Amino acid sequence: MSKRIDVKDLNVYYGDFLAVQDVTMTIEPRSVTALIGPSGCGKSTFLRTLNRMHEVIPGARVAGEALMDGQNLYGAAVDPVQVRRQIGMVFQRANPFPTMSISDNVLAGARLNNRRMSKSDADDLVERTLRSANLWAEVKDRLSRPGSSLSGGQQQRLCIARAIAVRPEVLLMDEPCSALDPISTLAIEDLIAELKTEYTIVIVTHNMQQAARVSDKTGFFNIAGTGKPGRLIEYDDTETMFSTPKEKATEDYISGRFG
Structure with missing residues (x-):
């Protein structure tokens, strides 16, 4: 299921402002890629x-290439909604649908995709997905309760369950643990390690220890100053990045000398 993503000379604009410049990287299937760097670096x-997802902001556009198993994600005939089905996303703050039950949160994506299911198929999907998100044992007796009744860490795992219920090939995570306590963070990290056997995962994190723990490869982004575009400074195996980075800026950031 998981897919390889090849990015070449990617530039991201908001109107005339160049926000991210000349990113080239390969994201391997069935792996975790961490993106690190100071705030505001893209x-x-x-x-x-x-x-x-950036296209929901008026004036946002991309130049360059982003290919998933050779298919141009920005091809003229490519439906962005279909891209978002294949490449799911989990946001910084857990955002379960507050008026929906736990089970309805899991099923929301499948129903949005006009997928009709019998009750038994829906029940099977809920259980299978919540088990995949390491949440089933904690919520199996209260599936009809609102998703918002869960703890913060449980809500984030529910959002991960909702994302994987539609069977994406890639999972993007934007600082998924930044609002969580250490125990909930560990639960998410354990889940990421399990999910990478099936999915290609890309995670943005400000936590250096987390990047070192969960990722196979790490990309360091930086920015030259206010109003300048963010750039990918270095991209390598995580072990290499954290032990012998090639760029001084990478070493300075990882060691805490700036950022």
Whole structure:
């Protein structure tokens, strides 16, 4: 199911403003790629270009290439809605639909895609997906309760369940643990490690230890100053990035000398 993504000379604009410049990288299937760097350097903007979520902002556009298993995600005949079905996203703050039950939250994407299911098929999908998100044991006796009744960490795992219920090939995560306590963060990190056996995962994080723990490859973004575009400074195996980075700026950021 998981897919390889090849990005070449990608530039992201908001109107005339160049926000991210000349990103070239390969994101391998069945792996976790972490994007690190100081605030405002374009990590989340770049992440959103991978499933065309940035297009919801008026004036946003992309130049360059983003290919998934050779298919241009920005091809003229490509439907951005279909891209977002194939490349799911989990946001910084857990956002379960507050008026929906836990089970209806899981089924929301499938129903949005006009997928008709019998009750038994729906029940099977809910259980299978919540098990995949390591949440089933905690919520199986209260599936009819609102998703918003869960703890913060449980809500984030519910949002991950909602994202994978539609069977995407890639999962994007924008600082999924930034609002969580250490125990909930560990639960999400354990889940990421399990999910990478099936999905290609890209995660934005400000937590250096988290990037070192969960990722196979790491990309360091930086910005030269206010009003300048963000750039990918270095991209390598995580172990190499955290032990012997090639760029001084990478070493300075990872060691805490700036950022």
